[in-house]
Each structure stands twice: as structure tokens, then as C-alpha cells.
Amino acid sequence: MASILVIEDDLTFSRILEGFLKKHKYSVQLSHKGKEGVKAFSSGSFDLVLVDYRLPDATGMDVMLEIKSISPETPVIIMTSFSDIRTAVKAIKAGAFEYITKPVNPDELLMIVLQALKKEKRNISEVSVAPVTNGAFVQGKSVQSEQLHEYIRLVAPTDMSVIIEGESGTGKEYVARTIHQQSKRSKQTFVAVDCGALSKDLAASELFGHVKGAFTGASQDKTGQFEMANGGTLFLDEVGNLSYEVQVKLLRAIQERIVQPVGSNKEIRVDVRIITATNDDLQESVRKGQFREDLYHRLNEFKMRVPSLRERHDDVEEFLNFFRTSANKELGKNVIGFDDEVRSIFASYDWPGNLRELKNVVKRAVLLTTGELVHAEAIPSEMFAAIKELEAKGKPAAPVYDLKALQEVQEREMIVRTLKEARYNKSKAARILNIDRKTLYLKMEKYGIE
Numbered sequence: 001m002a003s004i005l006v007i008e009d010d011l012t013f014s015r016i017l018e019g020f021l022k023k024h025k026y027s028v029q030l031s032h033k034g035k036e037g038v039k040a041f042s043s044g045s046f047d048l049v050l051v052d053y054r055l056p057d058a059t060g061m062d063v064m065l066e067i068k069s070i071s072p073e074t075p076v077i078i079m080t081s082f083s084d085i086r087t088a089v090k091a092i093k094a095g096a097f098e099y100i101t102k103p104v105n106p107d108e109l110l111m112i113v114l115q116a117l118k119k120e121k122r123n124i125s126e127v128s129v130a131p132v133t134n135g136a137f138v139q140g141k142s143v144q145s146e147q148l149h150e151y152i153r154l155v156a157p158t159d160m161s162v163i164i165e166g167e168s169g170t171g172k173e174y175v176a177r178t179i180h181q182q183s184k185r186s187k188q189t190f191v192a193v194d195c196g197a198l199s200k201d202l203a204a205s206e207l208f209g210h211v212k213g214a215f216t217g218a219s220q221d222k223t224g225q226f227e228m229a230n231g232g233t234l235f236l237d238e239v240g241n242l243s244y245e246v247q248v249k250l251l252r253a254i255q256e257r258i259v260q261p262v263g264s265n266k267e268i269r270v271d272v273r274i275i276t277a278t279n280d281d282l283q284e285s286v287r288k289g290q291f292r293e294d295l296y297h298r299l300n301e302f303k304m305r306v307p308s309l310r311e312r313h314d315d316v317e318e319f320l321n322f323f324r325t326s327a328n329k330e331l332g333k334n335v336i337g338f339d340d341e342v343r344s345i346f347a348s349y350d351w352p353g354n355l356r357e358l359k360n361v362v363k364r365a366v367l368l369t370t371g372e373l374v375h376a377e378a379i380p381s382e383m384f385a386a387i388k389e390l391e392a393k394g395k396p397a398a399p400v401y402d403l404k405a406l407q408e409v410q411e412r413e414m415i416v417r418t419l420k421e422a423r424y425n426k427s428k429a430a431r432i433l434n435i436d437r438k439t440l441y442l443k444m445e446k447y448g449i450e
């Protein structure tokens, strides 16, 4: 039985979660504060942690980082009441498995818990000898996509180091894999390393390997990712996160084509093509002295930028259909499309989490849809709030700080969902919502619910 630690200060909600997860045969321990939760984690044995973003003594991000420093492999899911998806995206970059917004939808929670326990997200590094074929991806028909693929086609056959820039979730790893596939190294290994998830101490040993006894915990020899990628391509995601000392070693590995495992005198010859990705401005990091200039020039033999989803308007339809079809397959559903309201919401939203966000939103919508078409109830409420904000400001959506608007949107969604559950029996719905019938009628009128 998998064991889950829930860190949540809202007592009622944490009990609901506990009951729900126990019903699904998980063992659950509750903690109501950040520090207490980390303590419980270090003295227990847990397969998964669910942590609220706003705790009385810490943020979910702080708690997640502490848990990751104790056990980097344990998946952590962040629960947030706020519509600030940017915070959630940051949490994912920092190592969270996934985020889930409140009010938590039980089916969605269960799906994410199952995925986390199966560890579907990639680990710190991932080696693939047979990379995914292009058939499993969307190429896109927009001018931006065509240009991107033209660059890929030009640079792939060379041995040049490539820097791929782009916002989080735009598909930088997909581009790196495509370059590898189209290169003469395609029969060799493609190794992806998420430098953002590497602790300072771990980075050198992960990249260059170590020998038994090199440091506490090095109980056996470890082959580094450079050696694993020998003959093939090494993809360093979030390369800007590497410490200065590791940057020095990386430069040597690239210049001299030699790596030295931590704690060893042995020098190993390697032949590796390096592709890096970043969503920081590396040049700015060079200016600030955080990233070595010589290394930057070595990595920057060719630079390309993956456009954000906002810039690829003409591809959205194709991505929507692709992600819907994959979600149908994965969840055993048969959703054939999106209604006009949903389409217009998707068109107005600014997708700060790019393709990753679109993929998640579509998968959640497919999961929650019982009929053939996705309707607005299956779309996360924070998207409505973000669009409202966007319309009010007449510019791309900023993080939503208008809590009142957000609460109203969430309240509306909850009423619609409860009415459905109660088969439109208003007395029953009012009872479930713990309000009287009159209040329910007033709210239905306010929100235009028929």
C-alpha cells in the first residue's frame, strides 16, 4: 500500500483528502504545518507528498525543496488555491512532480497521484537509445514552426553545440531530441539531464560519475552521463543552474573531450555532442558573472529559440487535437472535440505554461468530460479569472491577484458541478453546498446559471 504524506493547514480539507485517499487504499498521514511536515517526512517512509502552497509557517515550495534535499526521488505534488500558474510552473521547474489547483477535483487528484506513484515524469536524467519518432509529435504549420524546423534541419547534421532558448514548456527537449534524430549520431544514445533538479553536490557526480568512497553515500562506482552519452548527444536542460565549479569541469570536458569521475585520477575520453536549453537569459548571467563566458561561447555555436504558444496561434488547433487524441487513448475516453465556448477561452488565454500547460488542461478536460464535447465546466476555473484580468487590462494576462474574481469563478464552478451531481435537484444541491435554497437561487441568478 503506497503511503502519502499530506501537508495542509486547512483541517477540514485535509480530513476530506485523508478520507478520499484512504478510500482508494492509500495509507495517509496528515501534517498541518510546513516544519512539522518535513519532520514527519524525515522520520517516516513515504512514497508521495501532497503539500499546500500556503502554509502558516512556510510556502509549499520551501517544503518541497527540503523534502527533495532529504529524498530527491520522492514525488511532491503542490496544491494551490491561487490561480498563479507561474508559481506552479516555477515549482515544477524546481522539482515538483505536478501542481493541482483548488478546489481539488477528486478524479484529477487521483490521476495525478497514480502518475506520480508510477513516476511518469522523467527523473533527473534519462537515457534513450531509441528516441521517440517524429510521428508522435506535432510539427506545426505556422511560420514560426516552419522556421524552427528549418533551423533544426540545417544544424542537425553538423556537430555544432546548440543552445535552445524558450519559455518553460515550449518543447525545448522535443527540439533537442529531433536534432539528435536528424543527426549522424541518431543510432547512438541521447541522454537528457535536468540540471535544474541537480543539487550542487550531486551535479558533478551525475555528469562525470564517481568512484566508490569518493564521498559519503558513494557506496559504489557510478558512470556519469557524459560517458553514457559517448558517441551520441548529451542534452543539458536548464544549464544556467550549474554551479561555477561544475561549469569549469564542463568546459574541460567539452574542450579536451576528457572527463574525470569524482574521486578518481582516471581520465576518460568522450565524444559527445552537447545541446543545452535554458529559459533564463544566459547572456545576462554571463554579464552578472554567474555563468562563465568561455563556456557560454563553447555552447553557443548555434542558437535557436522555440516560440511560445502565444506566438504559434496557427498551431493551436493541431496541438489541441493531438493532445485530445493522446488523452483519449490514455484514459480510455472518446471525446471528439471542444465546444465553442471552450475554443474561445483557449483562444483568449495566454498559456504561460505553454505546451505543457495545454497538454495538462486538455488531459484534465478529457478526464472530466462524460459526453463527446468538452464544455466550460471541465476547464480550470483560474483560466476564466486570468482571461477576465486580461480583458480588463487589455494586455496579456498577468498573475491574478483579484481574489474576489477568482473566488466568484470557483464558486460558480462548484455550484454548476454540485447541481449536476444532484441531478439539478436544488434542495439537494443546497444541502451539499451547506447553504439554504434561497442563497442558492440568488447565487444562480448572480452567475447566470440556468
Ligand SMILES: Nc1ncnc2c1ncn2[C@@H]1O[C@H](COP(=O)(O)OP(=O)(O)OP(=O)(O)O)[C@@H](O)[C@H]1O
Residues within 6 Å of the ligand: 136, 137, 138, 139, 166, 167, 168, 169, 170, 171, 172, 173, 174, 175, 237, 277, 279, 322, 355, 356, 359
Ligand atoms: N511538437 C510537439 N508535439 C507534441 N507534444 C509536444 C511537442 N513539443 C513538446 N511537447 C510536449 O509538451 C511538453 C513540454 O515539452 P518539453 O519538456 O520538451 O518542454 P521544455 O521547453 O523542455 O520544458 P522545460 O522548460 O520545462 O524543460 C511535453 O509533455 C512534451 O511531450
